Amino acid sequence: MLALVREKYSGPIDVRFGPPLAAEHLASEDGITVHHDTLRRWMLAAGLWSRARKRSPHRTRRERKAHFGELVQLDGSFHLWYEARAPRGCLMNLVDDATGRTLARLGAEETIWAAAEVLRRWIETYGVPLALYTDWKNVYVREPNAEEQATGTVPLTQFGRMCAALGIQIIAASSPQAKGRVERNHGTHQDRLVKKLRRLGIADATAANAFLETTYLPEHNTRFAQAPASAEDFHRRTPSRVALDRAFQLEETRVLSNDWVIRYDTRYFQVARQSHQAPAKSTVLVRENAAGAIEIRYREHLMRWREIPAPPPKPTPAAVAARPPARTGVPARRRPSGDHPWARGYDERQQRAIALGRGE
Template sequence: MDKTLTMSTKELSRLEVMQRLKDKRLIQKEAATVLGLSIRQIKRLWQKYQKQDAKGLISKRRGKPSNNRIEAGVSQKALDLIKKKYSDFGPTLAHEKLLEIHKVQLSRESVRKMMIAEGLWKPRRAKKSAVHQMRERRACLGELVQIDGSDHAWFEARGERCTLLVFIDDATGKLLELLFVHDETFFAYCEASRQYFERSGKPVAFYSDKHGVFRVNIQQPLGEGRGMGMTQFGRAMHELDIQIICANSPQAKGRVERANQTLQDRLVKELRLRNLSTIEAGNQYLSEFREDFNRRFAVPPRSTHDAHRPLLKTENLDLILTRQDTRLLSKNLTIQFNKIIYQIQSDRPGYALRNAQVTVCENAQGVVTILYKNKSLPYTIFKKLPHQAETVDSKNLNHVIHVPIPPPSDHPWRSYGKPLNGNPIQVVLPHATDSS
């Protein structure tokens, strides 16, 4: 009695080739080419066909569960954790957290399919990106460091909006420095640069955008501080022998731009998981995050040479990373800086320092140092001038304006002059006396 066999399309193709081998219309080498198999595999199929005919070509695994199937308990546990803690995570980051924190063994693709099925992740079609000329990575670590500031709600609704300063190496993609600051200012970049220099050394060049911290954005700059045509940060990097290169477009410094997008996804969620909500707490965690990020995403450079240079003994960061300007001493040895008149105290004769050019250095705390021939001059504050209107750019406007916060509804100030518990306030006045 004939028996009906169920075969797949691939198995039917193999059956047809085996029949042609049997009729000697093909040789094993040609059969291997037709089926895309090795000659060794064709020999195995031929032996099964000779013993069991068409039945020998049917897979023995048909109707049985896969060896790689996911157990229902593991799948349900992963889904419960994703819905409870990682509902807005991407599949890659959710897979990492399931594996590292909860020890749930699942592949990234399984997590992705699970999240798509539950409506937690929507697959996106790749966009047609504009074509930009590719630039090869630099060869050495520290040869070119891309820097940028990313203004974002890093602490979401738990804390204030702030800026993350990002220093990333062009050759390896390593995060060399991360720092939360209130605004993208000169002193903020100085603080991040100091931490970076003291840990890794000085790079050959910084690659940045055309922000006013890095570049004087006028056609004929008159200069700032002692560096003609330079910003304060440019002058400081010039003294440290670090070149600053400004990109013409965001695509030109794409490495740090893409890193900002990754950080706005991963770092925000890591801060949420650790319930960090302040700039101080976030900065304490950034070193741990930086090491983990570099372990996952950094690539080896083409050259093993480290282009970082150590700080020289003559390079005093306490003075170099200050806001500096030059002034001429008056006949009575006074100068004006930031609406304050400073009186120089000196044992020298007064005429010796008249019209002398001095350098005024102001650090982030507002402490002023006056230098003459690289030596500090003692001074006293003679007079503070009245505060006048100042020019502020749009990026620093929120930092300059301090909006007073009204007191809560139960504050004693709100009950001043009102009846207590519904009873009117009784005021006892002293009796008037007849002074006559």
């Protein structure tokens, strides 16, 4: 058995399997059942395991919430999940505070759509939680602008607006330690998940997420999740697919120009003229879903539109000043030069007139 451990599960400190993980793979891959404590003693004696437990500074832990769905922690973990096989990725991780139950998805970045995707999967699986515990990244929360400060309006990011539409409160943690459960969960995944992905040769998010959904997360939750202090589930009923589609959209307001054109990001949309609906200079709502589909509404009326090319850029003041004057149909008057015969004759007449006036 130890020869098998040395061959398949040993190596440098950042590569080797710990006794619990090695025991799992001995059972699942090699058909050998051994308790991880027993395997630890054998590995220590054989020099295959020597890592001492790292002792972190003592902190008073916040008590877990009593109910499943009362508070769910959300965070992204950037890591070399595929080691040298692919670039760094981001694991979007949801952890229930009461039970430690986990749902996660691998992607490239911690974006609005990455957060929305993992939250939607949680809702479709368990229902709508009461609150999310996040950090202060601008994906989740933001500072109020001057108008919001003056009116006392709560500032919302796009993700915050999605949560508000579903009745989910966002609570921003004061420090990484405050959301310690999801942070410790990251550490577990950075050890166990990385090694399992290596064993399977997985090097892309599609294959990794299929493995997470079908194998890794069910095994992880069976092993690490615990029963809540209270049996009452605080999740609310999962909304319909149509309601979720509507909630998980970007929303921006725009003003119709005089020619019924709006600009959205770098795109221009010509709205069909519908006199019984939005007049020019009206404010319309632009919605965009995760697939990039656009809809434009005025007072909940769906507007027809088509995308048009961007208008040519306006000339700068310097370019306007340097532009030659426009030619007209009337030729400009030209004054003769001083030595022109016409000009010389005119000057002589002027001099004679002056002399006569003086009586010379």
